[in-house]
Amino acid sequence: xxSARRKPYGVKGAPYAFLIPATVLFLxxxxxxxxxxxxxxFRKVKVSGLGLGSGARREVWxxxxxxxxxxxxxxxxxxxxxxxxxxxxVVPVMLGLALLFALMLDSDKVRFAPFTRLAIFLPYAIPGxxxxxxxxxxxxxxVSPFYFVLDRxxxxxxxxxxGGPLYLxxxxxxxxxxxxxxxxxxxxSLQAIPAEVHEAAKLDGATPLQIALKIKIPMVAPSLVxxxxxxxxxxxxxxxxxxxxxxxxxSVSTTWSPLMKVYQDAFGKGDIYAAAAQATIIALxxxxxxxxxxxxxxxxxxxxxxx
Amino acid sequence: MSSxxxxxxxxxxxxxxxxxxxxxxxxxxxxxxxxxxxxLGALYCLLPVAWVVIAATKSGSELFSTFTFLPGTGFADxxxxxxxxxxxxxxxxxxxxxxxxxxxxxxxTCVSAVSGYALATYRFRGRETLFNVLLAGVxxxxxxxxxxxxxxxxxxxxxxxxxxxxLPQILSPYGVYLSRIYAAAAVPADVVEAGRMDGASEWRIxxxxxxxxxxxxxxxxxxxxxxxxxxxxxxxYIMLSDDEKFPITLGLFTLLEQGANTPALYTLVxxxxxxAVIPLVALFLVIQRFWSLDLLSGAVKS
Numbered sequence: 228x229x230s231a232r233r234k235p236y237g238v239k240g241a242p243y244a245f246l247i248p249a250t251v252l253f254l255x256x257x258x259x260x261x262x263x264x265x266x267x268x269f270r271k272v273k274v275s276g277l278g279l280g281s282g283a284r285r286e287v288w289x290x291x292x293x294x295x296x297x298x299x300x301x302x303x304x305x306x307x308x309x310x311x312x313x314x315x316x317v318v319p320v321m322l323g324l325a326l327l328f329a330l331m332l333d334s335d336k337v338r339f340a341p342f343t344r345l346a347i348f349l350p351y352a353i354p355g356x357x358x359x360x361x362x363x364x365x366x367x368x369x370v371s372p373f374y375f376v377l378d379r380x381x382x383x384x385x386x387x388x389x390g391g392p393l394y395l396x397x398x399x400x401x402x403x404x405x406x407x408x409x410x411x412x413x414x415x416s417l418q419a420i421p422a423e424v425h426e427a428a429k430l431d432g433a434t435p436l437q438i439a440l441k442i443k444i445p446m447v448a449p450s451l452v453x454x455x456x457x458x459x460x461x462x463x464x465x466x467x468x469x470x471x472x473x474x475x476x477x478s479v480s481t482t483w484s485p486l487m488k489v490y491q492d493a494f495g496k497g498d499i500y501a502a503a504a505q506a507t508i509i510a511l512x513x514x515x516x517x518x519x520x521x522x523x524x525x526x527x528x529x530x531x532x533x534x
Numbered sequence: 535m536s537s538x539x540x541x542x543x544x545x546x547x548x549x550x551x552x553x554x555x556x557x558x559x560x561x562x563x564x565x566x567x568x569x570x571x572x573x574l575g576a577l578y579c580l581l582p583v584a585w586v587v588i589a590a591t592k593s594g595s596e597l598f599s600t601f602t603f604l605p606g607t608g609f610a611d612x613x614x615x616x617x618x619x620x621x622x623x624x625x626x627x628x629x630x631x632x633x634x635x636x637x638x639x640x641x642x643t644c645v646s647a648v649s650g651y652a653l654a655t656y657r658f659r660g661r662e663t664l665f666n667v668l669l670a671g672v673x674x675x676x677x678x679x680x681x682x683x684x685x686x687x688x689x690x691x692x693x694x695x696x697x698x699x700x701l702p703q704i705l706s707p708y709g710v711y712l713s714r715i716y717a718a719a720a721v722p723a724d725v726v727e728a729g730r731m732d733g734a735s736e737w738r739i740x741x742x743x744x745x746x747x748x749x750x751x752x753x754x755x756x757x758x759x760x761x762x763x764x765x766x767x768x769x770x771y772i773m774l775s776d777d778e779k780f781p782i783t784l785g786l787f788t789l790l791e792q793g794a795n796t797p798a799l800y801t802l803v804x805x806x807x808x809x810a811v812i813p814l815v816a817l818f819l820v821i822q823r824f825w826s827l828d829l830l831s832g833a834v835k836s
Binding site for chain 2: 238239241242243244245246248249250252253255256257259260261263264267324327328330331332334335336337338339340342343344345346347349350351352353354355356357358360361362363364365369370371372375403406407435460463464466467470471474475486489490493494499502503506507509510513514517
């Protein structure tokens with residue numbers, strides 16, 4: 228705060244006035260709903276008598292009841308484990324591919340770079356629901372070209388929409404949709420590396436692979452951290468893809484991911500209190516995981532800088 | 535851009551079977567491994583799109599009987615059948631999506647621009663706190679917002695309305711973040727100061743001086759938000775029950791739900807998916823040159 232400089236009349240209030248729309252929207256559509264959800268998570272409905280007549284169903288204080296119920300709910304825990312398994316496939320594969328493609332785009336003498344860059348980025352423009360729908364059809368034996376080829380070759384035809392392959396099938400949709408965006412983020416920061424840096428390394432006789440591993444990757448570490456951070460958040464919140472595949476297979480339950488479970492409890496069962504407690508737990512877990520990751524990444528970078 | 539690439543392929547193919555002396559320089563000009571890797575990546579990304587384009591041309595019987603990548607003959611029939619489905623509700627969904635995404639992104643860009651400008655240009659008490667609180671919104675799982683938003687909007691009788699999908703998406707924490715970074719880079723402090731010397735009001739300085747400088751960044755914010763709203767599924771899924779108000783994502787989902795057990799409806803779903811992809815891909819191809827994606831890496835560096 229430097230108030231030494233004299234400011235003309237009206238300047239002081241201006242930033243507050245400019246921020247009114249954002250603040251009002253934030254209070255109405257972020258703060259209020261979050262507060263309401265937290266409040267609901269500590270409430271429950273008490274039914275007296277047969278539950279008939281007015282006043283028979285009253286909302287009362289529930290303490291931590293909804294939370295203990297949620298944490299011991301095997302369906303929610305299983306959903307969290309499923310999403311963890313799914314995330315362990317999606318995040319490394321998607322970011323690995325994004326980094327690989329970005330490095331390839333950035334290498335010398337590569338052909339068709341503008342075309343391939345655009346093609347790989349294209350799935351970003353396609354809604355998750357439509358992506359899941361397209362891949363869903365490609366997984367269906369009746370219409371899929373993969374099954375057609377396998378059939379002609381006389382090879383076994385696995386059921387992609389069941390058991391272990393289902394994880395791969397779902398992960399593939401997320402990888403397909405997300406690789407391009409992350410590739411662009413990494414590629415733009417690769418482009419920002421001054422040319423002299425790798426020219427010098429090349430003169431010293433470093434191979435392209437060595438340049439990529441020893442110079443380029445460390446220099447784009449901040450954007451790798453950022454893409455990792457957003458990928459973790461997106462993965463924990465997976466909802467659209469399994470929901471869209473659900474009509475095509477019986478293996479995706481209505482509570483496959485934690486978010487689907489919240490939806491099911493709130494609108495399927497009508498138990499908004501349990502749903503609110505689960506949503507709060509998911510939000511807390513997301514915050515803990517993402518900030519934990521950011522802190523670890525920061526510490527690592529500081530150590531490297533100190534070295 | 536792709537036509538340019540195709541032109542290059544033709545020249546490369548034409549010169550490949552040339553004399554022996556021609557070959558070594560050609561091989562040295564092309565980095566083989568990166569080019570092939572990228573082409574494989576492009577193939578993977580284009581495959582489902584190519585599939586839907588071809589599948590949309592097939593009639594119901596062709597879909598199950600002919601080879602997947604062999605074009606069919608039923609495209610016109612498929613489109614007219616889809617248009618006739620429930621009195622043309624499909625086109626209503628497309629119109630709704632355009633409304634939600636267009637108007638929503640426009641309002642969102644306005645709010646982001648004015649907020650980002652204020653956060654970047656002024657130093658005032660509570661600035662960083664306010665910024666961090668707004669940003670924390672990015673981390674909130676959409677469901678923790680959407681369920682109570684639904685309950686709260688139900689109290690004021692706004693659920694199942696256009697507003698219930700539009701209003702919650704106006705404030706975009708990511709948009710505010712990008713706008714702040716862009717305003718800080720694009721609007722020099724002396725220009726603002728010069729405006730004050732001329733006696734212009736703060737609002738006038740913003741609209742007449744700063745905003746024109748921020749336009750390229752704001753285009754990016756608009757496009758990001760347009761794609762985000764167009765692709766959103768969860769919020770309309772929770773808020774809406776009247777299918778006249780559905781956006782295309784939700785409409786296609788309900789169509790799939792009905793069609794999954796009736797293979798006769800597959801062609802409708804596939805044609806619907808194909809037509810739904812066209813506007814965004816077209817928009818994307820036209821504007822990808824204007825996207826200042828550097829903004830992203832700039833954001834990363836700061």
